[in-house]
Amino acid sequence: MKRAIDIIVSGVGLVILSPVCLILAICIVADSPGGVFFRGPRVGKNGKIFYIYKFRSMVKDAEGHGKWNVGDNDTRITRMGHFLRKSKLDEIPQLINVFKGDMSLVGYRPELKYYVDMYTEREKPILDLKPGITDWASITNFDQFVGFTKARDPDEYYLEVVRPLKLELQLYYRYHHNLLDDFRCIAWTGYKVLTRSSRLPKEIQKIVDEYRDAKQG
Numbered sequence: 001m002k003r004a005i006d007i008i009v010s011g012v013g014l015v016i017l018s019p020v021c022l023i024l025a026i027c028i029v030a031d032s033p034g035g036v037f038f039r040g041p042r043v044g045k046n047g048k049i050f051y052i053y054k055f056r057s058m059v060k061d062a063e064g065h066g067k068w069n070v071g072d073n074d075t076r077i078t079r080m081g082h083f084l085r086k087s088k089l090d091e092i093p094q095l096i097n098v099f100k101g102d103m104s105l106v107g108y109r110p111e112l113k114y115y116v117d118m119y120t121e122r123e124k125p126i127l128d129l130k131p132g133i134t135d136w137a138s139i140t141n142f143d144q145f146v147g148f149t150k151a152r153d154p155d156e157y158y159l160e161v162v163r164p165l166k167l168e169l170q171l172y173y174r175y176h177h178n179l180l181d182d183f184r185c186i187a188w189t190g191y192k193v194l195t196r197s198s199r200l201p202k203e204i205q206k207i208v209d210e211y212r213d214a215k216q217g
Helices: 002-016 018-031 079-087 094-100 124-128 136-140 144-150 154-176 179-195 202-216
Strands: 037-043 049-055 104-106 132-134
Touching: 002 018, 002 094, 002 104, 002 179, 018 049, 018 079, 049 094, 094 132, 104 179, 124 154, 132 179, 136 154, 136 179, 136 202, 144 154, 154 202
Parallel strands: 104 132
Antiparallel strands: 037 049
16 A cells, blocks of 8 residues: 555656756756766665665765765755755655655655664664655754754764664654554655744654653763
8 A cells, every 4th residue: 555655646746746847957957067866875675775866966976075964064065956955855856766666755764875884783673664755753853954064073963963863763663654654744744844843743752852861861
């Protein structure tokens, strides 16, 4: 059922958003050389490597030539890229990954192999599922680029601040996911994009609070 929903929603989404994608593609190409799309290797279900699609928001061949995690002040980001990242429109091409079957609409965010290699035995079951465009961790860390921008070292900030809580929320999804919660997650994602609110579902806020209390304790 989940796969059928992924195919239908991603297919319809690609058709409906095609005029927007065309306009964005023209703006990206006009803004800087390097093509329309970014394709980067990520770890998917069962550890399989696939290539994620995004609208290119950085200069050509930027990944791997600097920090992995990017703040708003990173010189590799193009002028158009700043808009794409803040609006989250750079994520639209991941509907292609969903349609192909590499990803799902909802699931843990696909990670670089560099970070997956750090998984503990407790964390490895996250890879039992397909990665997704959004999940509870994505919603919780919706404005993480702000932290990356303020941090002295964005990669260190990711490892010490973002990643530990992200993994806890991904583990929660691994063992509690169902179709109803997937629809709730999609609705909450839309809410966050439109309002930029810091609100979270009660059960997710509880996990965040318990994690932060444990860190402080």
